[in-house]
Amino acid sequence: MSTGFASRAAVAASLGPGGRTRVTRLRSDGPLAVRESGGAVFMVGAGAGPLGGDDLELTIEVGPGACLDVRSAAASLVLPGRRREPSRLVVRARVGAGARLVFSPEPSIAAAGCDHRAFADVALEEGAELVWQEEIVLGRHGERPGRYVSRFDVTSGGIPLLRHELRVDSDAPSTAVLGDAKAVGTVLLAGKDLLTEPYATDGLAVLPLAGPGVLVTALAADTVRLRDLLRQGRSAATEHPAVPI
Numbered sequence: 001m002s003t004g005f006a007s008r009a010a011v012a013a014s015l016g017p018g019g020r021t022r023v024t025r026l027r028s029d030g031p032l033a034v035r036e037s038g039g040a041v042f043m044v045g046a047g048a049g050p051l052g053g054d055d056l057e058l059t060i061e062v063g064p065g066a067c068l069d070v071r072s073a074a075a076s077l078v079l080p081g082r083r084r085e086p087s088r089l090v091v092r093a094r095v096g097a098g099a100r101l102v103f104s105p106e107p108s109i110a111a112a113g114c115d116h117r118a119f120a121d122v123a124l125e126e127g128a129e130l131v132w133q134e135e136i137v138l139g140r141h142g143e144r145p146g147r148y149v150s151r152f153d154v155t156s157g158g159i160p161l162l163r164h165e166l167r168v169d170s171d172a173p174s175t176a177v178l179g180d181a182k183a184v185g186t187v188l189l190a191g192k193d194l195l196t197e198p199y200a201t202d203g204l205a206v207l208p209l210a211g212p213g214v215l216v217t218a219l220a221a222d223t224v225r226l227r228d229l230l231r232q233g234r235s236a237a238t239e240h241p242a243v244p245i
Helices: 172-178 223-239
Strands: 006-015 021-027 032-037 040-045 055-062 067-072 076-078 087-095 100-103 108-110 115-124 129-137 147-156 159-168 183-190 199-201 204-208 213-220
Touching: 006 032, 006 067, 021 032, 021 067, 032 055, 055 067, 055 100, 087 100, 108 115, 108 147, 115 129, 129 147, 129 223, 147 183, 159 183, 159 213, 183 223, 204 223, 213 223
Parallel strands: 006 055, 040 067, 055 087, 067 100, 076 108, 087 115, 100 129, 108 129, 115 147
Antiparallel strands: 006 021, 032 040, 129 183, 147 159, 183 213, 199 204, 204 213
């Protein structure tokens, strides 16, 4: 039996009078809180963690034509629990026709000994746009990371757009994939007028998908460089660089 917290949170937004987006629902429970501030909704940790055994879930609904920006107030430090049980964060998002969702939390830090599962399930309706960014820091300063599994499933118009999984561990397979990088990040862009040919440079890959989307992946020695690369990748995906892979 889990000894952690079970937390459920929800955010909903709809298009209001005059074409302005209104946040119509904010529900928080336990250590996962959501607050509206400055034109965005922020995830706020009401406690330490996630800790081993925690079971956190966030539901996001963006109505047709609405625009929603979801961020976090600070980086999250993923820690082991007393009984070494996995922690879990599930985000489910539905983006209506012609709507736009930006999901860009601060980095998750996979501390030594942690065992975390992050799942995202996103459904886009016709003409919906998405910017979904994830950054993972591989351990605190001077330590190896714990185990961190990130799974991302996206459909567009009912058709699979992306099935993506990243596994981070302190063992040899993850070292072979990530090299000596201390930070890894991805950005999924979905919508129109995006890159149609692959593009790459040192530590960065920008890959068009078989659908209305582009996946940006970056590896770096630290979060500053990682964000520089992700910004470069986003620009490449929308400005159509002349030099492909």
